Amino acid sequence: MVSDAVEERSCGPLLTFGPVDVLRVQVGFGGGPEGRAGQQFLFDCPIPEAYSNRVPVIGEQRVLAALEPVLYVGADAPRPYSLHQHRWHTSGSASPGALEIELLVTTGTRTAAAARASREAVTRAFRELLEAAGPPEPTLTSRDAAIVRARRGVAAAFGLDPKALTLSAEQHNPVENSWALLLTTTAGDEYDVLVGLVDGYAGSVEVRHERRTEVFDAVGSE
16 A cells, blocks of 8 residues: 555645746846956846746746846956856745846956946847746836835945945936946045946946946936
8 A cells, every 4th residue: 555645745846946937137247257346237027837847938048048148248258257047936935936047257357338338238138038938028117116126236246235324326317217327435435337238227236336437427318
């Protein structure tokens, strides 16, 4: 006679990562392998109906294929990089299963032109992932929502407490549904944040932290 426990196990594995309900990607560019990248991009996207017949809509290989072109920003050969992956799932709760991938690219001396090229390359990669996941319905990003996204982006990219960040400047581009925000710390560090990097999607964010010698570079105007 087969025990209830054995019969239950025969129905399928109990220990699994579950479906990917949320995709989170972070891409950073820096001058060298030491220290935190000064220009970082974050992408946070829910994946509805992630599994169809147990086949993932977006998996690790799809994400890496979309990101691979960013290794060639401003170069003919791929640049050195560091790649990290984290996958998690919690059973018995409403917490979504998530796939998190972080890519740090070593680019040498950073210039304004290099920053623009990096933004363009990452925007293309994030747009490809957004289209693969199924673009959400267009939603206007409110000022409060943009500030929350900006604080979370800086906190995730640079390991800071979001509550310690003060909003010092802001500009809204309603046509592109994007917000350019300047967040500062009591120590004087400044972070330029663009919320709505990819076609106004609030889950796409750029964060830049530099030794400032220029006026805040805002995008658009109210």
